[in-house]
Structure formats: structure tokens, C-alpha cells
Amino acid sequence: MRDFALPIRRIGSLGRSTGSALPLEVGVDIHERLQMRLSSEDSSYRSEIPLSLALTGKSYEFKIRGRCDGEFGGDKPMIEEIKSSFGLPALKKALANEPDHPYILQLKMYGFIYSKKKGVTPKLQLRLVDSRTLEEDVWSVDYDEIGFQLWVQDRLAQIEENLLRYRALIKTRKSLAKQLFFPFSTPRKNQSELVDAVKNSLSRGRKLLLQAPTGLGKTAGVLYPSLLEALSKGSPVVYIAPKNSQFKAAIDLARMFQKKRVKLKVLVLTSKTKACQQDEVLCQNSSCPLAVNYYDKVEASGAKLRDAKKHLWDYAYFQKLSDAFEICPYEIGMERIPEADLIICDYNYVFSPRANFFDRYLDPIVPMTKPYLVIDEAHNLYERVIENYSVQIKLSDLKAFLEHCKASDDQRFSRIVNRAIGLMAAINPRPTHARIELKREAIQVLLDESMALLLSRWDTGGLPLIDDPVFQFYSQWSDLHEITEISQEAIPLIYKREEGDEILKAQCIDPHSILQPLYAQFAGVVAFSATLKPFSFYRHMSGFEEEATDAIEFTSPFPRTNKKIMIIPQVETNYRERSRHYDRIAAIISRVASLEKGPYLVFFSSYGFLREVEKLLGEDFPLITQTSALSDSAVRNFHRLIQNAQETTLILAVQGGSLSEGIDFKGAGIKGVFIVGPAVPSASFERKMMQEHFDKREGDGRAFAYVYPAMTRSVQAAGRIVRDEIERGVIVLMDPRFLQDSFQATMPEDWFETSARELIPQHILSETRAFWDVEKRPSIESDEGPLDL
Ligand code: SF4
Incomplete structure (x- = not known):
């Protein structure tokens, strides 16, 4: 009933989005106490009267159901609704000014059904209660049966229009699915298999965990079949990533489709704080001019606002509309959710405790198809959920x-x-x-x-x-x-x-039980990243059920010989031992880097560690050092610096930082990556709890709490090089722990044949020299003398 009895045109201001859930129990409690009192005072009073009615529209049959709060019987019956409010004067003012206030419409609708069912038109009243003082007031509502019948017809027509519009949307999506094409003339190596794997899992209703390295064209390889599957069922795709800067690949792909006349409607949502231009995000009528009379302004702007030709709705577009019509840019974006075919947004729209995506996607009357979910950089998801739920x-x-x-x-x-x-x-x-x-x-x-x-x-x-x-x-x-x-x-x-x-x-220590039920809202889910191993860890931490999930690893499409991967177990980097190894670390970096000109990335496990080794790196090469977390523009500057580096340059940074993941150094000519020890999380009380929890659950708490999170960072950092088929580079991992089974379990399949021990070089320098100069066979340590390991 509440969903049906709404004004045909929304009017007024944005209001109650305060970010705090109102305590509904207060209203329920007031209702119950009042109903008990009224029954004791009047023997003809009955509470919670079920009322329902079947209505026939032009194309649909409707059944409207509800429970009216109370009925006073007798010859001249009266029905009433109880409404409690924290601001009674404001409510009365609204009731006086808005004949189509939802409270009035709801009551009239009960009156309408009552008279149809019982053959007698009841009197109608609202019983208004001040939630603070419990003071009561009675508000009589005039009821004109014929006039209201017209309103009911209009409302039915409006709902039918929505239903037909939604049916047309589904039809359009299905025809878009037929027009959709693979966006490149020739798929890259393994890309067709990737597309088939996504199609296969989604069509069988299975979730998919997919590890795919750079160079495979994984955004296209995942998003294209996901769109195909979703659109053919009349559903949209929700593509989520941990940062706005990671939306680009998905937007570029959507543009490729649009350029070829596949008119996908693409919505790119930014966070509320970014979309909002006000000093403070106070979405109240009294605080924000863009909230005032929002719905009236939207109505007045009409077709100009709903520019049908535009198919990419993003922050810049909403800002323009906001400037033109003085309306909230965030709200305009949220209103587009149900009509978009591809929605690109941050994890938080779906996975934060106050996520409101489905509040906007679902319609209480029109049955919507479930969307499909694509999670990019999925190795970040579990940490985000842990953060959000702590x-x-x-x-x-x-x-x-x-x-x-x-x-x-x-x-x-x-x-x-x-x-x-x-x-x-x-x-x-x-x-x-x-x-x-x-x-x-x-x-x-x-x-x-x-x-x-x-x-x-x-x-x-x-x-x-x-x-x-x-x-x-x-x-x-x-x-x-x-x-x-x-x-x-x-x-x-x-x-x-x-x-x-x-x-x-x-403190959230295991996000599985939080995430798992949320997927029920989606028709299909694909999570992908370059680092999702071991699958048992990411399956659990991503909230996927083992029996309903496929997990597939794709290897790099580039020749294995383009990478020289070495593990140096003689160098210890754990906190206790590492000071004895600073000299060796600096020597390995300098001497390996001296064998081939170009930029090298050196990733440490902490800034403190970085600073100690930095002191010993001497002046042989220019150093560029990351000293703290970087903004997006600072990352772009770094990228430029690296690209312009003519000589050998060492870029010192930390694992897990902005330079070690989510950044594509393609074309920067990076010659090597040094991973100076795994960035094992420090042993906090929270980590120990996590370890104990997974010891009990999975029998390997240390790996779940320390090893896998650390190795995700190391493998991500190692993936910064060899980003296309012509780039070549060396990857040097320093620490004996990289040889342990749990560490090896995280490494991509194409790093070694059977054991990570294969990656221990006999002669670091001569093997590296031989890698760069394929004609030269490794024979002696190097012209500069052996490295002291
Ligand atoms: S402009 Fe900002 S403060 Fe105003 S309603 Fe929108 S989000 Fe809220």
C-alpha cells in the first residue's frame, strides 16, 4: 500500500538523507500503545484491519494490499492511520499544503478499498502524535470518492507506463546484446579462452574467480562476455573497482561499443563526497540550496535534464546539469541507476554497511531483473570489507x-x-x-x-x-x-x-559471512585480478561458496623468456636480521641495475627499511624516492619522471603503495623490479586474532593472516614490468621465505615449472647479463667480480 499511495509527481526538496538510520522502533512502539488505549476506550475500535483490492489496468492486473491502523465501527464507520513525528508543526504544515501528501493518499486508498469492499464510505482521519511529548492531534481528511477514483486511475496508468518502459528497456537490452561485438579485430593470446570461461561460468549460474595477468586484455575479456550475458537477460552489469582511477579501462571499452553504434547507457558514479560541491555534505533542505525544491526543479527542467541522446553519464555531466538547474549532482546520478546498462562505481556502492545501490535499483512495484556483478582488482575486496566493517x-x-x-x-x-x-x-x-x-x-x-x-x-x-x-x-x-x-x-x-x-x-577478521549473502542480489558474479592465488584464500575471503565457484588462472600471453625471475635466499629481510644485510641488498640492486640502462623499481616492505638501504645506494644512479602515500596526480608525476629517465634510475617505493599496484607502467621501459622481502603485516593483536580464527577454520592461520596478504603485494609489485610483448625485464625477490610452500602457492603458474627453487640463480650477475645479451652464455660471475652472498 505504501508503495502504491505515492504522489504521481514527486515535489519538494531532498531531505532525510542524514546518513543515520532513524529508530523505527520508536514509531512502532507509539502505534501499539495507542491502539491498545483506543481499544480499551471504544468497544467498536479494531486495530490492524487487513484491506485488499484487485484492480484492472489497461495491460496489467494489480492487487493492492495493506493494513489500516484502526477502524471505529458503527453506522458511520471511520478509519484512521496513526502517524508519529518528531516535528508535528512541520508535518501539519506539509499536510495542509500538500493535498497529495503520501499520508493522505495512503489513508484515502484505505477509504477507497473499504468502500468498495463494504459498500459504505467511511470517514477518514489521521491521528498525529508528537514522538517526544506523545501529544495527539486528529486531522480529518475530506474524501471525494469520484475524484479519488480518477487519482487511482492516473496512478495505475503511471505504474503501467513504468512497467511498459521497463519492458521496453529489457527489450532494448536484449537487442543491444545482439549488436554487441568483441571490440578488437583479433583477440590476444588466451583472450578468447578468457571470454569463453566467463560466458561458461555465468551461463551456468556459477561465480567465477579469475586470475589473469597484464597483457591479456582482461577488462575486455571479462566485461564483454558479462555484458553479453547480462543484456541478453535484460539485466545491467555493475562493474566495481577500488578506486575511481581504475574505472578508465571499463569506460574506454564502453566508448568503443558506443562509437560503433551499440548504444549502451553507461553510468559512472563517484562518491557522494566527491560529487558534492558543498562545504559540508548536509543534505537537508535548510542547509543545501541544491536540495531545496529538488523535485520541482527536476520536473520543471523536463526533457532538457533527461537528454536522451547522451549515453555516458558521468561526474562532469552531472556537474553541468547541477549548474544549469541548481540541483544536487549526486542525486541526479543516483536516479539514473535503474536505466543504465553498465554502472561503473566504487566497491562501497555495493559493499559498505550503508551501501544504497539496491535502494535505488529496485522498484517496489516493478519487478526488476537481477544485475550482474563484475569485481575488478578483486584482491582488494576483502581488505576493503574488513576496513568498512571495523x-x-x-x-x-x-x-x-x-x-x-x-x-x-x-x-x-x-x-x-x-x-x-x-x-x-x-x-x-x-x-x-x-x-x-x-x-x-x-x-x-x-x-x-x-x-x-x-x-x-x-x-x-x-x-x-x-x-x-x-x-x-x-x-x-x-x-x-x-x-x-x-x-x-x-x-x-x-x-x-x-x-x-x-x-x-x-574488528572484522573474516569477511566471508558478510559478503556471501550480498551476492544473492546478483544474477552472476565475476571477480578478477592479476593476483588471486591461492584460490582457496580468495574464494573464502571474497565470500564465495566452494561448491558454486569456478576458479581459473590464465598465464601471461608474453614469452616467458621476456622475464628473468630470480630468488636470492641468501639475503634475509626479516626485521631481526635485515640490518646485517643492508649492504648486500644495496650491492645487488646497484650491480644488477648496472647491467642494463633504464629505470628500475625497488619495492621495500616499509619506509623505514627503504630509508636504511637508500643511504647505501651511493651516487652511481639517480634515485627517486616515494616518501609517503601518493595522490593520483603525484602518481602521474612519478609516471612522467620514470618515462623521461634516460639513464639508469632507481625508483624506491613500498609494496602495497600507489606505485606497486593499480598503475600501468606500459611503455615506460622499466628494466627490472626488486622485491626486497615480503611485506608481512606486523603482528598486531587484530592479526593474531585473525590467525587464531583461521587456524581453527582452515588449519593455516599464519598463511591467511600473514603470508597471503604479504604475497599479494609482492606479486602485484612484480607485475609492474613486462607490460607488452616487446618489453623485457628482471624480477629479483630477496628473502629465503619466498621458497616456502605457502609463499610459492601465491606465485603465478608461469614463474616456475615445479618449484620456486628453480629461480635461485647460480650466478646472479652473469645470468642477468646473459638475459640481456641472449648471445652470451652464462659462464663467469661477472667482469666486476662475484657478488658476496
Ligand atoms: S549537493 Fe551535496 S549537500 Fe547538497 S543535497 Fe547534494 S550531496 Fe547533499
Whole structure:
């Protein structure tokens, strides 16, 4: 009923997107108490009256169902709906000004069904209740049966129009599928097999985990068959990547289709904070001029806004529309979700606790086909989910709230904050780190009290004051409460003392049970990356079920002889031993790099390690050093510097940083990559919990918590070179751990035949020299003398 009884034209402003879930239970509670009281006061009163009606439109039959809040019987029956609000004056004003307010329409619709079913037209009233004071008011609604019948017909016609439009959209998609073509005249080596593998898994309803290296044309190899499968079923594809800068390959591919007249509608979504040009993202009528009268402005702009010829809807396009019509650019983008054939967006649109993709994609009345999901750079997914589903509350933040209370003499909030501090103080015993259990009721009391305080302060428009510290306090505890409710095993609660602070933290250690149910919303899922080994690890961490998932590895299409991979086990890089090896590391880098002119990338496990070796690299070659995380523009600058390097240049960076993944150095002529030890995560309490968890589950906690995450970084970094068929380069991995089984299990299939031991060189320099000079056979260590290993 609620979905049917909506205004035919949306009017007014954007409003309640505050980022905080409203506590629905408040309204339910008020309803129930009122209904009980009314039954005790009036014997003719009945609550929760089921009402339903079948209606016939031009092309469809409809069944409308609902439960009216109450009926007063007798000769002149009356039905009513109860509506509670935090801002009663604002609600009354809206009811007075909007004859098609959803509350009024809903009530009239009940009246309409009631009179059809019972042959008597009831009186209608809204019982309005102030959620703070419980003060009541009754609002009579005039009802004109004939006039409303016309409204019902119009609404049915509108829904039928939507249904027909959606049917046409499905038809268009199916015909687009027939026009779709493989975008290159000749597929690259193995690319046809890649396309077939995707088609095969999707058509059998299986999920696919796909490891494919650079050079295979994997975006086209995955996206083309995914679009083919999805469009032929009338569905769109949702393509997600961890960074906006990684959307380019998908956008380029879509443009290739569009240029050849395959009119795919492509929507590229950026994050709300990036799309929003306001100083603060406060999507309230009172705060943002682009929210004010949003729907009226959209309606007034009409066809100009819905430029049918445009087929690539991106941030620049939304910004232009926003400037032209003074409307929110983020909202315009979100409204396009149901009509787009290909939606390109960040992981968070699908996988964050507040993800709202499906709120916009699904229509409560029109049955939509399920979209297909393509996850690019999928090795990043599990870490993003761990990050999104871990929240913490610091004692120092609580103390800051107390300071605020003191300054503003806010005794009521001060009592609530003190209760929270007491909750942390009561954790017993008080070790440095511990997994704890906190009574959920104790957190619920904090939530109830802070919500009650918040309600008493909400503005008359019924909206929360987002910058109110009480609101921030409530949001923190509510996030903690909600996240720990998902699974105590996958997201345990911990207490830790760190850097003079005390922290209560919900720490996600296993994202499987969070991700797995989310895939039910998709018709098919493909996750791909150059590093997804071992598959058992990524299958679990990506939330895929073993029995319903295919996992396939493709090897590089370039000749194996274009790469010289060496493992130097004589060099130890673990924290305890590495200082004894700094000289050797510097010597290997310098001497290997001296054998062939060009840029070399040297990836360390940490900045501290980098700085120590940097001091010893001397002045033989220019050094370019990455000193911290880089912005996208800084990465582009680095790229230019590397490309312009004429002589041998060493670029020092860290594994897992912006220069080691997600960047294509194709054409930069990079001659080699040094991986100075695996970047094993440091042994925090959280990591140890993860290790224990996977020891119990998979029997190999160390590999799950330390080895595989580290090796993903090393293999990603190693993949920065040999990006086309003519590039050649050396990869040098330094550390004996690279020979261990769990480390080897992550390496691409074409690195060695049967064991990583094959990669240990007898003579580093002469073998490297021979690699560069294929005519020269390795014989002696080198002209410069043997390396002291
Ligand atoms: S422009 Fe920004 S603040 Fe305004 S409604 Fe849009 S997202 Fe919210």
C-alpha cells in the first residue's frame, strides 16, 4: 500500500538523507500503545484491519494490499492511520499544503478499498502524535470518492507506463546484446579462452574467480562476455573497482561499443563526497540550496535534464546539469541507476554497511531483473570489507564529549557520556589487549538515552542536527552495536590500550559471512585480478561458496623468456636480521641495475627499511624516492619522471603503495623490479586474532593472516614490468621465505615449472647479463667480480 499511495509527481526538496538510520522502533512502539488505549476506550475500535483490492489496468492486473491502523465501527464507520513525528508543526504544515501528501493518499486508498469492499464510505482521519511529548492531534481528511477514483486511475496508468518502459528497456537490452561485438579485430593470446570461461561460468549460474595477468586484455575479456550475458537477460552489469582511477579501462571499452553504434547507457558514479560541491555534505533542505525544491526543479527542467541522446553519464555531466538547474549532482546520478546498462562505481556502492545501490535499483512495484556483478582488482575486496566493517570508540573521544558538556553546561549528555566511560572502565580484567564480551543491553541503554536526548533537541522540521555531538555519540555507538550484531565470530569486540588511549573496537577478521549473502542480489558474479592465488584464500575471503565457484588462472600471453625471475635466499629481510644485510641488498640492486640502462623499481616492505638501504645506494644512479602515500596526480608525476629517465634510475617505493599496484607502467621501459622481502603485516593483536580464527577454520592461520596478504603485494609489485610483448625485464625477490610452500602457492603458474627453487640463480650477475645479451652464455660471475652472498 505504501508503495502504491505515492504522489504521481514527486515535489519538494531532498531531505532525510542524514546518513543515520532513524529508530523505527520508536514509531512502532507509539502505534501499539495507542491502539491498545483506543481499544480499551471504544468497544467498536479494531486495530490492524487487513484491506485488499484487485484492480484492472489497461495491460496489467494489480492487487493492492495493506493494513489500516484502526477502524471505529458503527453506522458511520471511520478509519484512521496513526502517524508519529518528531516535528508535528512541520508535518501539519506539509499536510495542509500538500493535498497529495503520501499520508493522505495512503489513508484515502484505505477509504477507497473499504468502500468498495463494504459498500459504505467511511470517514477518514489521521491521528498525529508528537514522538517526544506523545501529544495527539486528529486531522480529518475530506474524501471525494469520484475524484479519488480518477487519482487511482492516473496512478495505475503511471505504474503501467513504468512497467511498459521497463519492458521496453529489457527489450532494448536484449537487442543491444545482439549488436554487441568483441571490440578488437583479433583477440590476444588466451583472450578468447578468457571470454569463453566467463560466458561458461555465468551461463551456468556459477561465480567465477579469475586470475589473469597484464597483457591479456582482461577488462575486455571479462566485461564483454558479462555484458553479453547480462543484456541478453535484460539485466545491467555493475562493474566495481577500488578506486575511481581504475574505472578508465571499463569506460574506454564502453566508448568503443558506443562509437560503433551499440548504444549502451553507461553510468559512472563517484562518491557522494566527491560529487558534492558543498562545504559540508548536509543534505537537508535548510542547509543545501541544491536540495531545496529538488523535485520541482527536476520536473520543471523536463526533457532538457533527461537528454536522451547522451549515453555516458558521468561526474562532469552531472556537474553541468547541477549548474544549469541548481540541483544536487549526486542525486541526479543516483536516479539514473535503474536505466543504465553498465554502472561503473566504487566497491562501497555495493559493499559498505550503508551501501544504497539496491535502494535505488529496485522498484517496489516493478519487478526488476537481477544485475550482474563484475569485481575488478578483486584482491582488494576483502581488505576493503574488513576496513568498512571495523569501527572503534576511543576513550579520548568520550573525554572530548565531556569537555563539550562542561563548556555548554550540558548535564544530561554528560551523564550519558559518563555512563559510556563507566562501561569501558568496567572491562575486567584490564589487559593491554583482549577479546571481550560486552552486554548488548548496556550499549542499548546508551543508545536509548542518547536517542531520547537527541529527539528532544531535533529541530522543528523533524531533522537531526548532524553536527550535534549527541548525534555523533549516538552514531558511533549505533555503528558498533549494528556491526557486532552481524556475527560475533567474524566481527569480535576487542578492548585495547594503545598510545595512552583506551579503545573499544569491533574488528572484522573474516569477511566471508558478510559478503556471501550480498551476492544473492546478483544474477552472476565475476571477480578478477592479476593476483588471486591461492584460490582457496580468495574464494573464502571474497565470500564465495566452494561448491558454486569456478576458479581459473590464465598465464601471461608474453614469452616467458621476456622475464628473468630470480630468488636470492641468501639475503634475509626479516626485521631481526635485515640490518646485517643492508649492504648486500644495496650491492645487488646497484650491480644488477648496472647491467642494463633504464629505470628500475625497488619495492621495500616499509619506509623505514627503504630509508636504511637508500643511504647505501651511493651516487652511481639517480634515485627517486616515494616518501609517503601518493595522490593520483603525484602518481602521474612519478609516471612522467620514470618515462623521461634516460639513464639508469632507481625508483624506491613500498609494496602495497600507489606505485606497486593499480598503475600501468606500459611503455615506460622499466628494466627490472626488486622485491626486497615480503611485506608481512606486523603482528598486531587484530592479526593474531585473525590467525587464531583461521587456524581453527582452515588449519593455516599464519598463511591467511600473514603470508597471503604479504604475497599479494609482492606479486602485484612484480607485475609492474613486462607490460607488452616487446618489453623485457628482471624480477629479483630477496628473502629465503619466498621458497616456502605457502609463499610459492601465491606465485603465478608461469614463474616456475615445479618449484620456486628453480629461480635461485647460480650466478646472479652473469645470468642477468646473459638475459640481456641472449648471445652470451652464462659462464663467469661477472667482469666486476662475484657478488658476496
Ligand atoms: S549537493 Fe551535496 S549537500 Fe547538497 S543535497 Fe547534494 S550531496 Fe547533499
